[in-house]
Amino acid sequence: MFEQAFKNIDDVLRKESGCTTELDYTEQTSWLLFLKYLDGLEQDKADEAALEGKKYTFILDPPYRWEAWAAPKGKDGLIDHNRAQTGDDLRDFVNEKLFPYLHGFKQKAIGPNTIEYKIGEIFGEIKNKISSGYNLREIIDHIDELRFRSQTEKHELSHLYEAKIKNMGNAGRNGGEYYTPRPLIRAMIQVVKPKIGERIYDGAVGSAGFLCEAFEYLRAKRGLTTKEAKTLQEKTFYGKEKKSLAYVIAIMNMILHGIEAPNIVHTNTLTENLADIQEKDRVDVVLANPPFGGKERKEVQQNFPIRTGETAFLFLQHFIKILKAGGRGGVVIKNTFLSNTDNASVSLRKLLLESCNLYAVLDCPGGTFQGAGVKTVVLFFEKGAPTRKVWFYQLDPGRNLGKTNPLNDADLAEFIELQATCADSPKSWSVEATTIDQSTFDLSVKNPHGGEEVTHRSPEEIMDEIAALDAESAEVLQTIRGLI
Secondary structure (H helix, E strand, O other), X not given: OHHHHHHHHHHHHOOOOOXXXXXXXXXXXXXXXXXXXXXXXXXXXXXXXXXXXXXXXXXXXXXXXXXXXXXXXXXXXXXXXXXXXXXXXXXXXXXXXXXXXXXXXHHHOOOOOOHHHHHHHHHHHOOOOOOOHHHHHHHHHHHHHOOOOOHHHHHHHHHHHHHHHHHHHHOOOOHHHHOOOHHHHHHHHHHHOOOOOOOEEEOOOOOOHHHHHHHHHHHOOOOOOHHHHHHHHHXXXXXXXXXXXXXXXXXXXXXXXXXXXXXXXXXXXXXXXXXXXXXXXXXXXXXXXXXXXXXXXXXXXXXXXXXXXXXXXXXXXXXXXXXXXXXXXXXXXXXXXXXXXXXXXXXXXXXXXXXXXXXXXXXXXXXOOOOOOOOEEEEEXXXXXXXXXXXXXXXXXXXXXXXXXXXXXXXXXXXXXXXXXXXXXOOEEEEEHXXXXXXXXXXXXEOOOOOOEXXXXXXXXXXXXXXXXXXXXXXXXXXXXXXX
């Protein structure tokens, strides 16, 4: 039923001139799903309060509740179409009254970790792109059919929502920014092994895939106590996201996975000065796939000791800094990080090897990330002690990966098994830190058992490095001219 409802919604959205991509379909479905979810949550809390003889104070005023404007019901429990708005009346109510009212919650909220604040943020960031009130009515009717009051219903809906996010990645353009293959995320979590009571953080949260999968991993613990369940809800998962659409999707994705008021902040993580990070801000676990290939402005680069325009390199510095001593990280990065010869890359490898124990590097084949041609590696590290030995694993599923042949959990089973003991195999080997060149800190090691070099680069990647070196040279020349 859920799957058909999602398909029906997409079919209606395709009629809308303002909705032309999978990103638009997901965005417009998300705000409606959120309001339907919020209505169910409020009803549940009102019922619980009534059982305890208490009165529940609703977040939304009566005219703005789902049951009033979206789906007024008759005695038979079906939508009363005589009372339900449609056409221009419905569209105008949503654009001129509902959205401004909901956006106003940001000012009323007592803090950013409340559901009131999330309501205000979401409805300040996105706009209703459904211009036909008749199409909007049809979509609302489909959304109203969905039920996600029980864990089973939420579980099924979360899977369908994840499929929508995956489709955005497959659709290309910038949709791929929001999607990291879930089998890879699950493998990273099994290596990093987060625990209940630890703070888990993703500063480039995207669709919140890392946080959702970490929640599923920790929630599966046998005999979870009420206190532990509360800790998972309120004090475990933290994220930051720069882009409006990703922020909304992340909130909705976490809600559908069962986290009622996600601790996701809408901000550009990189605008924070590393020197301002205090002990109270630090986290136990970092899991992330920061955007790479982006270029940050000069004033943003000033926040980092190692100056570079490459966003992923700035994020890596941020992640190292924000980890507590003994904290663990699992971070996806372009494989050229292992061998680039520009000053920033060399300095960053030196920082990583000297301030953290880089205990494992997973080399991912091309095609791991659908819609992105770049090759990547996953860095696994623990902060607080220098690297003594690095264990490398070269992932080779034995087939070309792509949209029709994506990465799966079985592909990563051997990696997880061997990593537990850092065992040697035809695909894995270890390198002593003492053998790493102390002038370049080059980590591009050829598999001693044969096979492809870890940092074999495509022409596009080589051109990227040339561009980075050119930019660095231009900056040096500009500095010299300023001194003359």
